[in-house]
Amino acid sequence: MLELAILGFLYDTPLHGYELRKRIAALTGHVKPVAESTLYPAIKRLEKAGLLDRATEPGSVAAPRHVLSLTEAGRRELHRRLAEPDPRDISDENRWFTVLAFLRHLDDAAAQAGVLRRRLAFLEEPASFFYDGDRPLRAEELDDPFRRGVLTIARATSRAELTWLRETIASLGG
Amino acid sequence: MLELAILGFLYDTPLHGYELRKRIAALTGHVKPVAESTLYPAIKRLEKAGLLDRATEPGSVAAPRHVLSLTEAGRRELHRRLAEPDPRDISDENRWFTVLAFLRHLDDAAAQAGVLRRRLAFLEEPASFFYDGDRPLRAEELDDPFRRGVLTIARATSRAELTWLRETIASLGG
DNA sequence: ACGATATACCTCGGACCCGATGTATAGGTA
DNA sequence: TACCTATACATCGGGTCCGAGGTATATCGT
Numbered sequence A, B: 001m002l003e004l005a006i007l008g009f010l011y012d013t014p015l016h017g018y019e020l021r022k023r024i025a026a027l028t029g030h031v032k033p034v035a036e037s038t039l040y041p042a043i044k045r046l047e048k049a050g051l052l053d054r055a056t057e058p059g060s061v062a063a064p065r066h067v068l069s070l071t072e073a074g075r076r077e078l079h080r081r082l083a084e085p086d087p088r089d090i091s092d093e094n095r096w097f098t099v100l101a102f103l104r105h106l107d108d109a110a111a112q113a114g115v116l117r118r119r120l121a122f123l124e125e126p127a128s129f130f131y132d133g134d135r136p137l138r139a140e141e142l143d144d145p146f147r148r149g150v151l152t153i154a155r156a157t158s159r160a161e162l163t164w165l166r167e168t169i170a171s172l173g174g
Numbered sequence C: 001a002c003g004a005t006a007t008a009c010c011t012c013g014g015a016c017c018c019g020a021t022g023t024a025t026a027g028g029t030a
Numbered sequence D: 001t002a003c004c005t006a007t008a009c010a011t012c013g014g015g016t017c018c019g020a021g022g023t024a025t026a027t028c029g030t
Helices: A002-012 A017-029 A038-046 A073-081 A087-091 A093-105 A109-124 A144-172 B002-012 B019-028 B036-050 B070-085 B087-091 B093-105 B109-126 B143-170
Strands: A052-057 A065-071 B052-057 B067-068
Touching: A002 A038, A002 A065, A002 A093, A017 A038, A017 A073, A017 B087, A038 A144, A065 A073, A065 A093, A073 A093, A073 A109, A073 B070, A087 A093, A087 A109, A087 A144, A087 B002, A087 B036, A093 A109, A093 B093, A109 A144, A144 B143, B002 B019, B002 B067, B002 B070, B002 B093, B019 B067, B019 B093, B067 B070, B067 B143, B070 B087, B070 B093, B070 B109, B087 B093, B087 B109, B093 B109, B109 B143
Parallel strands: none
Antiparallel strands: A052 A065, B052 B067
């Protein structure tokens, strides 16, 4: 998820680590903060894998900046991660939102629609958080008000997203 | 999140690891699967910390079961984790849902309302995923249909949850 | 002159997580 | 007979993540 965000932001324009940190904080930080001690090693990983280039520039304010840019391999890797997301990227909303935030970088509309269709299939499966044996329970069947809340919220999300997915897939010519 | 689920399920009734695994899979597994090799070490951690007791029983079908039950310290720890959730438990929906799934174990209605109020405060803060400088952007201001989708879905979730939170806090006498 | 804050990067240890793999037993099925 | 699935537990290595702490420079307020 973090690596996808790094690749996604750098696809648009080269950035140094500190600026990257601020952009990632703006994107997902209010929900899932990312520590500096997570970001810098992640940058090193991607650099070591040949996906990033580093160019040292004199710092405009303080210490020298390491301006990062995607290599050709990095651009390909971003496309690969967007076109063939991990199952977790589909099911986990945090990761899914990160995919959506950068899906425009996949310039093929059919490939974009394919990714949306995978999320659609996931949401259309009958699933709950609470079961009676194998049968998924509905909000109305629960006594616990907090568990009822979980289902109420999840259902609202699911409805909004299903509507949006179907519209968007249609508008992509899928 | 995993540890909270273990403590939460065992609060109701003793269970062996394999059954615990199935319950956790039913609760959060469709969104965020938990591997066996994550569960068993987590059980050991909690046991080592004195929160769990283990009693070996002959297996009803196959290998002998290790039936796990909460110690008094384990019950206190669950209450503590529910009453004073980590900030991440409030902001991250996956973790928040786990808190909600077991919040009924906190028998004090005022404490329950306090936890809901923390989530309410988080949702009432003006936040987005995308910004123009410091100003959070609305869905309508975005050209990118995928990013617009993120905000559309997030807004639907937020609205449903705000309504539910306010109702539930009121009904708790908060 | 002093401290706080922002910029800009980094390391270390410990905790956590996962995939792969292993060890058994029992039941079904080809 | 052979294999697959389910039950039930566990370890190992590699990787990821975070909090705490460290190193500088520049700016601003007091």
